[in-house]
Every structure is written in C-alpha cells, then in structure tokens.
Amino acid sequence: MGMISGSVAKSPEVKPARTITLLGATGSVGTSTLDVLSRHPGRYRLHGVTAFASDAAMAGICIAHRPTVAVMIDEAAADRLSTTLRAAGCPTRVEQGEAALEALGRDASADTVVSAIVGAAALLPTLAAAESGKRLLLANKEALVMSGDLLMSAARASGALVMPVDSEHNAIFQCLPATSTGICTKGVEKIILTASGGPFRTTPLEALRVATVQQALAHPNWTMGPKISIDSATLMNKGLEVIEACRLFDLDVSDIEVVVHPESLIHSMVRYVDGSVIAQLGRPDMRTPIAQALAWPERIDAGVAPLDFTEVAGLHFEKPDPVRFPALRLAFEAQAAGGTSPAVLNAANEVAVEAFLAGDVAFLQLAELVERTLVAAKSAPARDLPSIIQADRDAREIARRELATLN
Ligand code: NAD
Ligand code: MG
Numbered sequence: 030m031g032m033i034s035g036s037v038a039k040s041p042e043v044k045p046a047r048t049i050t051l052l053g054a055t056g057s058v059g060t061s062t063l064d065v066l067s068r069h070p071g072r073y074r075l076h077g078v079t080a081f082a083s084d085a086a087m088a089g090i091c092i093a094h095r096p097t098v099a100v101m102i103d104e105a106a107a108d109r110l111s112t113t114l115r116a117a118g119c120p121t122r123v124e125q126g127e128a129a130l131e132a133l134g135r136d137a138s139a140d141t142v143v144s145a146i147v148g149a150a151a152l153l154p155t156l157a158a159a160e161s162g163k164r165l166l167l168a169n170k171e172a173l174v175m176s177g178d179l180l181m182s183a184a185r186a187s188g189a190l191v192m193p194v195d196s197e198h199n200a201i202f203q204c205l206p207a208t209s210t211g212i213c214t215k216g217v218e219k220i221i222l223t224a225s226g227g228p229f230r231t232t233p234l235e236a237l238r239v240a241t242v243q244q245a246l247a248h249p250n251w252t253m254g255p256k257i258s259i260d261s262a263t264l265m266n267k268g269l270e271v272i273e274a275c276r277l278f279d280l281d282v283s284d285i286e287v288v289v290h291p292e293s294l295i296h297s298m299v300r301y302v303d304g305s306v307i308a309q310l311g312r313p314d315m316r317t318p319i320a321q322a323l324a325w326p327e328r329i330d331a332g333v334a335p336l337d338f339t340e341v342a343g344l345h346f347e348k349p350d351p352v353r354f355p356a357l358r359l360a361f362e363a364q365a366a367g368g369t370s371p372a373v374l375n376a377a378n379e380v381a382v383e384a385f386l387a388g389d390v391a392f393l394q395l396a397e398l399v400e401r402t403l404v405a406a407k408s409a410p411a412r413d414l415p416s417i418i419q420a421d422r423d424a425r426e427i428a429r430r431e432l433a434t435l436n
Contacts, residue, residue, distance in 0.1 A: 177411030268360025
C-alpha cells in the first residue's frame with residue numbers, strides 16, 4: 030500500500046538490527062529462513078544456529094553468516110565443525126548437546142527465535158524461548174501439539190509473541206484482525222485449513238497398500254524435510270495442523286474444517302458469522318510466511334515472485350477422503366479427547382514415520398500404528414512438562430511394541 034504523506038522525503042528510520050537464533054538451521058525451513066535473512070543484512074543479525082549432525086552444511090552457514098554460537102547435538106559433528114571453522118578463521122563458538130540447545134533457546138542475546146527443528150526434539154528449546162519473552166517464530170508443530178496448553182501459556186506469562194510460520198497458520202494469522210490485546214477470533218464461524226492432498230490425493234486404496242517411500246516423499250507443491258513430507262502423504266500433517274490451530278488461536282476442534290485444495294495457492298481461510306470469507310494467497314514458498322513473521326507488522330521482500338492470477342488455471346476444492354486418509358480423523362479424535370492424547374498421537378506418528386522411512390512398515394500401516402497406540406495408551410491430564418514427557422516416552426514404547434506385532 031502506498032503511503033500518502035507530505036512532500037518531504039524522510040530518510041529511512043535507523044533501527045537496531047533484530048538478533049535471531051535459528052533452531053534447525055540446516056533443514057528446509059532453516060535454509061529458507063537464512064535466504065530471507067540474507068536479503069536484509071542491516072535489519073537482522075544471526076546470533077545462534079543449531080543442527081543435529083550435518084556439520085558440513087553448518088560450516089557453510091557459519092562461514093557465510095558468522096553467528097556467535099553454533100550448537101550441534103551430535104558430539105563427533107561438533108568436533109568436526111570446530112576444526113573446520115578454526116581452519117577457516119571463522120569466529121563462531123561451537124557448543125554441543127541438548128542442554129546447550131535449550132540454553133540457546135533462552136539466551137537473552139537474541140530477541141527472536143525461529144523454531145525449525147523437526148519433531149518432539151524442539152520441545153525444550155522452544156519452550157525456553159516461549160518462557161523468555163522473545164518473538165517466537167514457530168515452524169515446528171510437534172512441540173505445540175504435544176505440549177497441551179503449556180507452550181502458549183508460557184508465552185502469555187512471559188509476554189512472548191508467538192508468530193506462526195506454518196503456512197496455513199500464518200495465513201490464518203493474516204486473516205484475523207490484530208487488536209491491541211492480540212489476535213481476535215470473535216465472530217469466526219470456521220477456520221478453513223487447506224490441504225494440498227499430498228502425492229496420493231487421487232491414488233486408489235489398493236495402490237496405497239504398496240506405496241513406496243520415494244513416492245510418498247514426492248510432494249507435488251512443496252519441497253520439505255522427509256518427516257513432514259511423509260505426514261503430508263498420510264494427511265497426518267493436516268491432523269497435526271488442526272491441533273496446532275486449536276492451540277495457537279485458542280479454538281475448539283469443532284471450529285476447524287479441512288478442505289483439500291490441490292493448487293496450494295490459498296494457504297487457509299477464515300469464515301465469519303456474517304458470511305465473509307477471508308483467504309490468504311501466495312505461491313507455495315515458505316519464504317513468504319517466514320518473512321511475514323519476521324517483519325510483522327511491517328512487510329519485507331522475501332525473494333518470492335509475484336503471483337500472477339492470469340496464469341492460474343483454476344482453484345479447486347474437495348473433501349478429504351476419510352477411508353484412504355484415516356490419520357486426519359485420528360488427530361481430530363485425539364484433540365477432542367484432550368489431555369496427553371495429542372502427545373500420544375504425535376509420538377506414535379514419529380515412531381511410525383521413522384519406521385516407514387526405514388522400510389519397516391507399509392504406508393497404510395502408518396495410521397494403523399498410531400490408532401493402535403492411541404487405543405493402548407491411557408490419556409492423562411497434560412498437567413505439566415514431566416507428565417507430557419512421560420506420555421511421549423510411554424507412547425513411543427507402546428508404538429515400538431505394536432510395530433513389532435505388525436509384521
Ligand atoms: P528438516 O528435516 O528439513 O530439518 C530439520 C532440522 O532439525 C535440521 O536442521 C536438523 O539438523 C534438526 N534436527 C533434527 N533432529 C533433531 C534433534 N533430535 N535435535 C535437534 N535438532 C534436530 O525439517 P523441515 O522440513 O525444515 O521441518 C522443520 C519443522 O518445520 C517441522 O516441525 C515441520 O513440520 C515444520 N514445517 C516445515 C515446513 C517445510 O516447508 N519444510 C512447512 C511447515 C512446517
Ligand atoms: Mg503447513
């Protein structure tokens with residue numbers, strides 16, 4: 030929008046750079062985040078970066094961006110990284126292990142933390158960021174799904190601003206009015222989460238039985254890490270996102286509807302009681318929600334080409350098929366059951382996806398394994414962090430046991 034103002038051109042306001050910690054810097058979202066940051070060097074400074082074990086990728090990041098700290102989980106990778114950085118004359122300090130990761134999430138030298146680690150491993154550093162009043166850019170969804178109200182209430186207590194980066198939730202954020210007290214959901218009739226439908230949207234059930242890892246990883250619209258790609262193929266990703274939306278916007282599962290939209294141009298919508306529907310559109314490129322969440326309430330260039338509507342062939346919508354994609358129902362049920370059920374769903378799914386990627390279970394057994402674990406695990410109140418961690422651990426054990434009986 031053009032600003033209408035007086036005729037005197039003002040010099041741009043000089044603001045101190047925001048300092049960023051990027052958890053999961055070597056991943057798909059991590060790489061997109063670094064791309065956006067590198068377009069605005071005066072505006073953002075990278076304080077900390079983390080990865081599990083990919084030290085070669087991490088060395089490249091450190092040499093290019095010169096962060097103060099780099100944390101590796103894997104010890105041998107941390108040692109290799111130290112050696113490489115020393116030889117390159119890069120001043121980044123290398124730390125190692127989960128305690129260092131959590132401490133970096135809390136580190137006051139950064140005012141913004143991007144949580145782009147995959148899976149439950151993000152829980153402690155993300156919670157640390159939420160507890161320390163930062164701007165928290167949340168790409169990771171598993172921590173939010175498993176944590177009950179813990180993460181959001183920690184953010185409320187500390188004054189942390191949680192900005193959703195997951196494209197659907199970022200879209201919803203943009204479709205809801207922001208007031209002085211936060212995002213307002215008054216008058217919302219339904220949140221409509223769009224789903225691409227994944228690589229198997231039109232694949233018959235019989236063919237799904239023999240679907241390969243390679244087919245499941247080949248997402249039609251998005252390039253993402255392996256775990257979320259498999260979740261997109263089963264629609265468990267959409268299930269996790271239903272729960273994520275409930276947590277982020279304080280909604281009930283009955284407030285949420287899922288619509289398959291194969292073009293992935295509408296990233297989600299909000300339908301209001303007066304009949305209005307507000308949608309957010311854009312190319313399927315994570316740099317858009319990342320840039321929106323980094324700069325909000327301002328807007329910055331994300332390197333994404335403009336969307337040309339004359340080149341859009343059409344926008345299509347269909348209902349998700351509950352028979353071929355039972356994972357979606359399981360997520361709705363787990364959230365309705367409440368307590369530790371979403372943590373159980375998430376843990377069982379992580380075990381199942383790992384087994385599928387290793388070639389140990391068939392595609393249709395992914396949801397079966399999750400369902401069996403949900404039936405076998407007792408749901409308890411998600412009272413505090415220890416009860417959530419316990420539920421996660423127990424569910425993984427049950428899922429591994431069920432896995433052994435499947436084959
Ligand atoms: P990815 O697999 O590409 O990257 C994961 C990152 O986490 C890597 O840096 C890896 O080193 C690190 N990591 C992995 N295991 C770890 C562990 N045990 N401890 C510490 N660090 C660990 O994943 P991704 O596709 O970038 O997704 C990251 C998160 O963002 C996921 O929760 C995903 O659901 C969410 N997300 C991703 C996309 C996308 O387009 N990729 C979109 C929306 C949401
Ligand atoms: Mg998403």
